[in-house]
Amino acid sequence: MPRLRKIIHIDADSFYASVETRDNPELVGRPLAVGGRADRRGVIATANYAARKFGVHSAMAASRALKLCPHLLIIPPRFEVYRAVSAQFHEIFRDYTHLIEPLSLDEAFLDVTDSEQFQGSATLIAADIRRRVQAELGLTVSAGIAPNKFLAKVASDWQKPDGMFTIAPEQVSGFVLALPVSKINGVGRVTAEKLRRMGVQTCGDLQLLALETLVQRFGKYGQRLYDVARGIDHRQVQTSRLRKSISVERTYAQDIDLMPAMIVQVDELLLELAKRFGKIADRYFPTKRVIKIKYSDFTQTTLEEAIGDSGEPWNAPAVFHRLVATAWPRGAKPVRLLGAGLRLQPRGAGELDQMNLFEDDPLEAQALR
Ligand code: TTP
Numbered sequence: 001m002p003r004l005r006k007i008i009h010i011d012a013d014s015f016y017a018s019v020e021t022r023d024n025p026e027l028v029g030r031p032l033a034v035g036g037r038a039d040r041r042g043v044i045a046t047a048n049y050a051a052r053k054f055g056v057h058s059a060m061a062a063s064r065a066l067k068l069c070p071h072l073l074i075i076p077p078r079f080e081v082y083r084a085v086s087a088q089f090h091e092i093f094r095d096y097t098h099l100i101e102p103l104s105l106d107e108a109f110l111d112v113t114d115s116e117q118f119q120g121s122a123t124l125i126a127a128d129i130r131r132r133v134q135a136e137l138g139l140t141v142s143a144g145i146a147p148n149k150f151l152a153k154v155a156s157d158w159q160k161p162d163g164m165f166t167i168a169p170e171q172v173s174g175f176v177l178a179l180p181v182s183k184i185n186g187v188g189r190v191t192a193e194k195l196r197r198m199g200v201q202t203c204g205d206l207q208l209l210a211l212e213t214l215v216q217r218f219g220k221y222g223q224r225l226y227d228v229a230r231g232i233d234h235r236q237v238q239t240s241r242l243r244k245s246i247s248v249e250r251t252y253a254q255d256i257d258l259m260p261a262m263i264v265q266v267d268e269l270l271l272e273l274a275k276r277f278g279k280i281a282d283r284y285f286p287t288k289r290v291i292k293i294k295y296s297d298f299t300q301t302t303l304e305e306a307i308g309d310s311g312e313p314w315n316a317p318a319v320f321h322r323l324v325a326t327a328w329p330r331g332a333k334p335v336r337l338l339g340a341g342l343r344l345q346p347r348g349a350g351e352l353d354q355m356n357l358f359e360d361d362p363l364e365a366q367a368l369r
């Protein structure tokens, strides 16, 4: 049984337009779009909710948007500002987890399975993120909370704008029954129509089709349809930046000057390191062990050693003890900080490619960003 995960999907509400309104309050309440000029065959990037009432939406020609909503105000995008806001979102997210996968400037998945705030309640964490984004950045984001990425993304759309929705693990099977297949990321107009002709409108209907039938009709995507119809999605939240190392360190209230005391501290660091590395061990393997020592006079030294294929576990305490014993005499002064770390390599490139294939969903590929 795989461990239950807690995934949050965050999606800012009418992102570009909301930033523009925030920075120019005179625009509040007006139908507003961000996009290119109608007389230059511009396209709408996004519209606020007042404009959406008139049928204005992303990727629509600006000229058509103005026909639907003649008093629509279309302003040019300020991408630098949106990028800066996006970075601010991520700063807030990082207070809850480092497992963040950005999908675009205004959208991200967060894996908060191991987050400790709010007794680990993902719903309360999401609520807190929404509260802080509002208070600190003056913007609203919607949130979806669920045991996987597919459902979290569906959920963030459920109460949009300025809303949140949780699908608890025990609610999954009931929730998907009535879920229209059009809500599945990747099911566009064509696939939806094909499914409709097969008598399928909801994930409940979709569950009645055999895997072989789906694979026959939809190729590889058939397996995906089979899974998501049941609320199953094993895709991991993938942080975009590859990690090169992981380490833990501690500064001591009192300097340590005896080797046995250092050994005790190193063992503690190893426990913490094992805990942190355990969370990413499915994606990385350690190539080197590293010890860092900062002396009382703030000079420091590090010593690293390749992890051979001796079959010894990476966290073999004896090896780290030897590293400290070798490194310490370089300064031979009391120690104010000790650190233990690992240099990392991502697991097989082939494996990573495969994961990217799963990430590749037709809808995202079509998005006009
Ligand atoms: P979305 O999150 O799809 O849209 P949104 O944030 O404007 O509205 P909401 O989430 O409330 O439905 O996209 C985020 C931003 O990306 C959007 O503000 C503008 C940009 N964008 C484009 O430039 N072109 C597009 O076709 C889409 C869909 C978005």
Ligand code: MG
Pocket (backbone or CB within 6 Å): 011, 012, 013, 014, 015, 106
């Ligand atoms: Mg959005």
